[in-house]
Amino acid sequence: MKLRILDDIVETVGRIHQLCRKIARHDPSLAKQMREAANSVGLNAGEGLYARGGNRTVRIESAMNSGREVMLGLRIAGAARYLEAPLVASEVDALDRIVATLYKLAYRAH
Numbered sequence: 001m002k003l004r005i006l007d008d009i010v011e012t013v014g015r016i017h018q019l020c021r022k023i024a025r026h027d028p029s030l031a032k033q034m035r036e037a038a039n040s041v042g043l044n045a046g047e048g049l050y051a052r053g054g055n056r057t058v059r060i061e062s063a064m065n066s067g068r069e070v071m072l073g074l075r076i077a078g079a080a081r082y083l084e085a086p087l088v089a090s091e092v093d094a095l096d097r098i099v100a101t102l103y104k105l106a107y108r109a110h
Contacts, residue, residue: 005101009045012094013038016070019083019091026082034073040066041095045102060106067099 016038024031041063048059071092078088 003049005098005105006042006046006049008094008101009042009098012091012098013042015091015094016074019074019077019087023077023082026080027077030073030077034070034077037066037069037073041070041098045098048102049105057106060102064099064102064106067095067102071095071099 017035020031020035020038023034044059044063044066048056048063051059074083074088074092074095077083078085
């Protein structure tokens with residue numbers, strides 16, 4: 001089964017990693033935490049979307065929570081002026097769409 005959301009996640013995580021290199025110049029700790037959370041979005045989503053049973057929902061919820069963590073990290077980086085506001089808004093929007101899609105996939109009627 002090919003899920004487009006996984007391609008969207010991989011592309012978004014790649015962009016987040018690029019932004020984390022910029023953030024790391026000012027705040028290495030924030031950049032590290034954001035990279036790890038971004039990786040968690042992809043890895044947990046991938047595991048959850050191909051899983052069966054109760055573990056599926058747990059993994060997808062973890063991916064969603066990590067996505068929310070990255071969104072807040074981006075907003076913090078924007079507030080600290082490490083990143084430009086339009087760029088932050090664009091990436092937060094991309095992550096929000098991913099989280100919303102994961103929510104639908106986790107809680108749709110089976």
